[in-house]
Every structure is written in structure tokens, then in C-alpha cells.
Amino acid sequence: MKIAVFETTCLDCSNTFLCPRLSDFSYGEMIFSCECGKDFVKHSALSHPTTILFELLCHIYKLSEHEISLWEFSAYFADTSHFHRFRNANTCPECRSSNLSFDAIERKTTWELSDSSFNRFLSLSKRMLFEEFEEFLALG
Ligand SMILES: [Zn+2]
Ligand SMILES: [Zn+2]
Numbered sequence: 001m002k003i004a005v006f007e008t009t010c011l012d013c014s015n016t017f018l019c020p021r022l023s024d025f026s027y028g029e030m031i032f033s034c035e036c037g038k039d040f041v042k043h044s045a046l047s048h049p050t051t052i053l054f055e056l057l058c059h060i061y062k063l064s065e066h067e068i069s070l071w072e073f074s075a076y077f078a079d080t081s082h083f084h085r086f087r088n089a090n091t092c093p094e095c096r097s098s099n100l101s102f103d104a105i106e107r108k109t110t111w112e113l114s115d116s117s118f119n120r121f122l123s124l125s126k127r128m129l130f131e132e133f134e135e136f137l138a139l140g
Contacts, residue, residue, distance in 0.1 A: 002111070002112055003022065003031065003040075003042065003111055003112075003113050004107045004110055005018045005020045005108050005109050005110060006019060006020075006021050006102050006104060006106070006108060007102075007103045007106070007108055008090065008100050008101070008102050008103070009100065009101045010094065010095060010100055011097070011099045011101055012092065013092060013097065015092055015093070015094040017037075017092070018108055018109070019033075019100070020040050020111050021102060028044060028046040029042060029043065029045070030042070030043050030045070030071050030074070030075075031043075031090075031113065032078060032086035032088060032116055033086065033087055033090045033091050034080075034081045034082070034084040034085070034086050034087070034091075035084045035085055035086070035087055035091060036084050037091035037092055037093035037096065038093050039081040039082070040111070040113055041078065041086060041113060041114055041116040041117075042114070042115055042116065043074050043075075043115065049118070049122055050074055050118050050121065050122070051070060053121075053122075053129075054070050054073050057129075061133070061137070063137075068137070069088070072088050074088070074116070075087050075088040075116075076139075077118060077121040077132075078117065078121075079118060079120055079121075
């Protein structure tokens with residue numbers, strides 16, 4: 001799927017770089033950026049096995065939607081890229097700030113983004129699943 005890419009300015013170090021952004025109409029979809037800001041994946045949450053696990057875990061741990069975000073959860077547990085975790089936020093590749101401003105007027109180009117994968121997460125044993133989920137909650 002081709003994603004529109006926009007010029008982005010870091011408000012902390014003034015670096016400018018390109019970032020893919022979904023339109024406001026992309027319901028149930030999100031782009032995750034790796035923590036160095038150099039790699040992106042797309043995630044479609046609707047009826048994804050990760051979303052179903054999320055709902056199950058929220059139910060078991062009695063968490064409400066206000067206490068935990070599906071997007072944070074999905075980014076955290078997506079398979080890493082060059083050993084970098086994904087985040088549910090764009091990141092400046094220079095200073096790693098997420099304090100960014102987008103020029104949403106002019107689309108610079110489009111990029112083909114692959115879907116995030118969750119091979120590691122979806123193959124965790126039940127015990128590891130609870131352990132890692134609790135680690136995730138502790139970071140809150
Ligand atoms: Zn990275
Ligand atoms: Zn920066």
C-alpha cells in the first residue's frame with residue numbers, strides 16, 4: 001500500500017526529513033516508526049490477532065481503554081527492525097525527539113510500507129505473554 005510522505009521539521013533540532021502519514025480517513029490503521037526514526041511499518045488493527053490478544057489481556061487485567069492504548073501496545077510488540085522497537089510516534093532521526101511539525105499541504109512522494117509483523121509476539125507461551133505484558137504495563 002502506498003503511503004503519502006510529507007516534509008517534517010523537528011521542533012527541537014530544526015532537522016527536516018520525510019515522514020509517511022496516513023490520511024484522517026484511515027480508520028483502524030496506523031504507521032509505526034522505529035525508535036531511530038529511519039524505518040516505518042503500517043499496522044491494520046481491525047480483527048488482527050494482536051488486537052484480539054490485546055482485548056483478551058485487557059479483560060484479564062481489568063484495564064479500560066483509558067488506561068492502555070491499542071496503538072502503544074501494537075507498536076511495542078511488533079517484530080523489531082534492526083533490533084529497534086517500533087513506537088506509535090514519529091521520531092526525529094537526528095535527536096529522536098517526537099516534537100515534530102508536518103507540512104501537510106504538500107505531498108512530497110509516496111512510499112510503499114510493509115505491514116508490521118508480530119511473529120515473535122504471537123508465538124510467546126502463555127507465561128511469557130503475561131510476563132511481557134506486565135513489563136509493557138510497567139513502562140506505562
Ligand atoms: Zn531503527
Ligand atoms: Zn531533532
